[in-house]
């Protein structure tokens with residue numbers, strides 16, 4: 036299963052979800068590949084312990100030089116179950132490279148499909164800035180997870196992703212599904228967050244786009260897990276953050 040983690044807002048938890056869900060599923064014996072498409076500082080890549088990012092080939096190199104690079108020889112193994120393809124700042128060239136080579140929107144899909152059967156899950160982390168890389172990612176994916184915050188900024192960000200999702204679904208990928216909208220940094224108390232949630236629930240229930248029951252609370256264990264570069268379910272297994280990730284994995288994947 037290939038899943039894009041996407042929204043047009045930074046700091047909402049795309050990378051956290053990819054990292055912590057991927058890590059957890061790998062500890063449950065699933066083969067997981069994380070693909071970093073975010074040029075911004077290569078967050079996920081650093082989180083997984085890569086320091087020489089500028090020398091490492093990533094997805095942009097696979098698109099640019101497919102005779103030399105592919106989703107097999109660019110993979111970095113974290114352990115027997117978890118692997119990833121890193122990104123550095125050159126990932127921002129993905130839209131230009133695929134266009135200048137005359138590739139179509141299916142180029143990432145074609146490349147990922149070659150390795151898909153080796154993995155139970157392939158998770159794609161994306162940048163918040165709207166980009167054709169989002170299109171490539173959605174065309175390549177079976178489904179989409181949209182993280183959001185219970186605040187007003189998330190209303191537009193979420194709607195923009197859903198517009199992109201609908202366009203991609205119609206033009207290229209009929210089977211693309213939204214697995215869920217996932218609240219992160221969740222706190223039900225402030226009035227504003229209830230107002231936002233109600234507004235979003237009304238507009239998306241009509242479209243049968245669902246919010247996950249599981250909401251990820253604001254929890255320091257999730258910040259600390261980054262510092263120790265280990266998924267929260269392993270580094271702080273008894274924390275609220277870890278428990279919410281286990282619930283989310285059960286809800287989304289049955290694992």
Ligand SMILES: Nc1ncnc2c1ncn2[C@@H]1O[C@H](COP(=O)(O)OP(=O)(O)O)[C@@H](O)[C@H]1O
Pocket residue numbers: 044045046047048049050051052078219220221251252253254255257258259261
């Ligand atoms: N639920 C949470 N509680 C506390 N800190 C969090 C939580 N989710 C994410 N973070 C932290 O917030 C920051 C931004 O999250 P990140 O996953 O990088 O967002 P994005 O990828 O959408 O930009 C990171 O430092 C991360 O560790």
Ligand SMILES: [Mg+2]
Pocket residue numbers: 049050051073078160161
């Ligand atoms: Mg990120």
